[in-house]
Amino acid sequence: MEITVMQAILIGIACWLGSCENAQPLGIGFSDALSRPIVGGTIVGFILGDVATGITIGAAVQAMYLGQVLIGGVATADMAFVSYPSIALAMLAGADATVAVTLAATVGVLGAAVFTGYEILCSVFYSLGDKFIANNDIKKMKLTYMVLPPLTSFVIRFGITFSIVMLGSAYAADLLAAIPEIVLHIASVLGGILPAVGISILVTYTLKDFKFIIYFLIGIVCITFLELNMVATAVVGMCLAVMYYMFIGGQNESTTQQNDDDVEEDELL
Template sequence: MDVSVFQAIMIGIACWLGSIENPQPLGLALSDMLARPIVGGAIIGLILGDLGTGVAIGAAIQAMYLGNVVAGGVAAADMSFVSYPSIALAMIAGADTTVAVTLATTIGVLGAALFTAYETFMSVFNAMADRQLAKGNIEGMRRVYIFGPMLTSFTMRFGITLVTVLLGATFAQNFLNSIPEIILHIMSVLGGVLPAVGIAILLSNTVKDKKMFAFFLLGIIMISSKMNMVTVAVVAGCLAVIFYMLSNNNGNTSSNSNSSDTFDDMNDEEAVL
């Protein structure tokens, strides 16, 4: 797949807009949405003219990062680099989703290290702002805090993504062709396992009652049986209603049982009297 300079520029801008440190008007909400791999895959698919492949790769990568959390300001991967350069390279090279997932993992970890270096470099602007403040130049201090990090972030994310995508037209394909078959097989196996790890992390954090895993396993069986997604959704809705009704009936039964016990106790007291 050939990529024009304009397409590479658009992907680079999207990568920058999806960065967590980008001070855009809508703030972190927009950045978080744009950084999601499924959103990034759709955007790259539109830019490169293959929406279906972009969404498919983005969805596969998104499954791996469903349980991704930022603990103490430290992330396991930089989601902006996961969502844009990696998906773009995978589409340019014609890689399948399993290889794309492993590629995204590698680039995401490298991006996290790069972001740590970026945060360290930001101390330079703190010193510059302190000098402006010592001079009583409040506006100068504000300009340093606003434009210094923003221009650095743009140069880092836009520049790296632009160069990567422009080189990707030939570099990515040659790189994949040079990888031994056994390595590609290992990458494919890992690419199939990693999404399951992401889903497992999400379930462990959200499902507190272990009995609820029965519904999850039932969903996997239904999907594995090639059932239509609409059918699965309807069955899931029916099961949810049935579960609610049974839970409500159990509560009523317990309440009725308690009322019956109280009534029997009252009768026993009256008989004694």
């Protein structure tokens, strides 16, 4: 797959817009949505002219990061780099979704290191800003607080993404063809395992009672063995949830009625 300079520029801008530190009028929620691999894959696929492949790869990568959380402002991977340069590089190389997942994990970790470097630079800018405030120099203070951080973010994210996409497009397919089959097989196996890790992390965070794992298993049976699509599986899950709460509600009403009867008997005695 060939890529033009304009396509690489658009992917680089999208990566910058999806960065968590990017302050923009549409708010942090917009940046967070753009940083999701399923959204990034769709955008990259639209830019490269193959939306179906972009969505397929984005969905596979998204499964790996379903349980992604920020602890103390530190993440294991930079989602903007996961969603844009890695997916674009995988599409340019003609890699399948499983290999793309492994590639995204590698680029994401490198992106996290780049983001740490960005934070170090920002600490220098803010230190200079404090000195300008002490000197009552408002113009330079605004420059260090409001201009230099987003400009640095743009240079880093756009520059790295543009370089990876433009330079990688010339060698990605040849590099993928030169990799031994055993290495690609290992990458495919790892790519198949990593989404399961993401789903397991999500289940661990969301399940309040371990017995509710049965609903997750029912979903697997519906999709794997009954070959239902996602909509049909969601409808089955919704029906089971309603039936569960109807059953729990009936039990609660019975318990409440029993307690009321006991209170009345005590009063009569």
